Amino acid sequence: MKIITFSLQTQQPLLATSFQGDPNSDVSYSYIPGSMIRGAVIGRYIRHNNLSELDLENDEVKRLFFDANNTLYLNGYLQSNEGKRTLPVLRSWFKEKDAELSDESPMPVYDFGIHREHELESPKFIGEGFWTKGLRYVNFYKEKRRINIHNRRDRKQGRSTQIKRDSTTNQFKGEGEIFRYEAIDSGQTFQAVILSSSDDAQLLIDLLDKSQDIWLGGSQTAGYGHTKISNINSCESWDEVNISVDDRTHRDILTITLLSDLILRDKCGQYAIIPPSSKDKVPAPLTKEIEKILDAKLNPQISYASSTLVGGFNRKWGLPLPQVPALAAGSIFVFDSVSITSEQIKEIEAKGIGERRTEGFGRVAVNWLKNADFEVRLPKKISSDKPELKIDTSQTLAKQMADRLLHQKVEQTLQRYLGRTAIKGDISNSQLSRLQLVVRQALPTGDCELVLSLLNNLTGNANSQFEKAKIGDISLNRKLSEWLRNSNSWSWVSNKQDLTVTVANVERSINDEFAIQNKLAEKSTLRLIMALAKKAIKEDKK
Structure with missing residues (x-):
């Protein structure tokens, strides 16, 4: 058996239509199906031999394209940064529901198919994707997609036409419907494999090597499917999972x-x-x-x-x-x-x-695998030079984009923390509403001292309620005071290193000069306190 490996780099979006989505959309597979690769090789075989169609009775045709005991066209999966063929994520891989995978910090994952010794509070499948084994971690890969909206056009007129009802036939006429393509984006590299007999391997290599350019998938006349073949190699022995x-x-x-x-x-x-x-x-x-x-x-x-x-x-x-x-x-x-x-x-x-x-x-x-738990991380991004913005307008726009993206990241972190944190204990809605009112007054200027003044001057009954109510094992009064006095420490954020944004040559972080001037830490802390109070009032009404 001969093994032929080669890379497929998408030059245009690629539409390998699956059965996902609604009737007015075509959603691509996350990989290049082996049937699509076989079809492209068949097309080259027909042109190479000047045929109008395949002779299905021909022994060579049977061996090359239809005999599962002779030739197999495997799916093209994403190629890793190290040039290896990735493989689909296992359905037995689970994580804690709130665990998030980021560029900097790995995520613990548990393989329930090997051994379920870890009892997770809220186990959740880590999601579809591809992976390879690194030295210390499992590297998680996800294909990039592109969504395009199209109008159906009339073939004769070459454009979309208005849909009208024919009064005589009572039928609709016109080609103006809108539909959507969700395709594999361009600029991604997949690795495919062909397993064949030694006698046929050279012919298949020659067919692949005839031209770098190949068209795969649907809507090829509409700007989809252009792919380049590279790194064609063959070997005698090969292990799909890289384990003896x-x-x-x-x-x-x-x-x-x-x-x-x-x-x-x-x-x-x-x-x-x-x-x-x-x-x-x-x-x-x-x-x-x-x-x-x-x-x-x-x-x-x-x-x-x-x-x-x-x-x-x-x-x-x-x-x-x-x-x-x-x-x-x-x-x-x-x-x-x-x-x-x-x-x-x-x-x-x-x-x-x-x-x-x-x-x-x-x-x-x-x-295949034998480890019951391990850590998953995103692959390191291939570094590229950051463009210098020479026009003041572009620099201003980049700063605005970075600022908004940073605020968005902080908001997402706040929502995740709010999802797993709540005020517990006996505290009246009137006290929580009072807290909300003062926080709302302090929010525009980020004045944490205003809320601290409230907490330090509570009357006996109110102070008792704030002491009895808890966040985790700490009293509400003490916890809020810690947050407000040390807001710049971002103590409620577990992944501070991830709260950074880069747009072109503009960088933003939660502790940079711009964030300090705008009191981002103080305002985020006040928003967290107000959201927790609102959540407690809402749960009390249920």
Whole structure:
């Protein structure tokens, strides 16, 4: 088996239409499907051999494009900064609901598919994306998208026309509807792989190498799909998950992870997306498929899975392919440990399972990961020179943009803190309203002393209520006084290093001279106090 790897860099937005979104929009997949890559290679093969169409009875055509035992076109996933092919995020990866991933600070993540020893208060799936393993962290990648709005046009007139009702036929005429494309943005690099026999590998390399320019996806005449091929390489051995199979034979559990969508049928011939379960009286189709390959009885433990709809477009017919349900990439299925050899792992990972394997479906990894917890971070951005703004108007505009973006970041941080913090204890709404009123008076000038004066001169009953009410384990009076006296310390912010903004050569942070002059810390603290009081009043009325 020969492995051909190559990079695809989008020069224009790329529309690989999925079944997401409403009827008036086309939403692209987050990757370049293997079927799309195969279609582009078929187009080059036809032109190279001066054919009008493929001869489906030709042995070479069968081997190159339709034989899953000979040639496989794998999905093109995002390429990492190190030039590696990323893989889909696992569905068993969870985080605390309020945990946020930022450029500077990593985020703790727990793999429930390996071991659920950590009881999270509010576990939440970390979200779809791609990843690679770094030296200390898992690097999380997310594709960039572009949304364009289009008007449907009349083919004869070359423009959109007004929609009118025909009085004789009572039918609407005109081509003026608005629709939306959400495509993969330009300027991104994906890495694709073709697995083929040694005899056919050179022909495929020659087809890829004929021209750097290739067009993929839909709406190619409307400014979509231009892509460049680069870094074409071939090798004899390759591991999709970059972990030797010899290190994966002896594990306490057996895990099957989907590296691409999986299409399976049950014994009645119906498409099946039922994940294996310990409660199954009849083994799920996936369980049967793995048992047949491993020649062993499997006992399911748990599954973390999702389903999706897959289809496609047949250019020969000019029609879409039937929609079929499939298990989504990133799904993971856990079974009791069984004896497994390195040869069995190589076989199942090389061939894949299920239907449409020539198009990249059915890629799996056996006993892939073994760490139950780790940290995820965003990849380091490739540095570029910041442009100097020579015109005063541009400099002023950049300052305004940076200031607004900084305020937006502070507001988002405040809202997150407010979501997990509340005033607890017996305090009357009248006292909270009084606090709100004084804070509102102090807010325009950022005068924290005005609110401190209120707290220091409370009467006996009011002071008792402010002492009994608490934020966390600290009395309300003490907590508010700490915030107001030390507002510039931003003690309620856990990620101070993230509250910075750069627009061109203009930088803004929460502790710079501009923020101090405008009393950003004082005003943000006052807004937090007012929001907490309002939240407490609202919850008391429920």
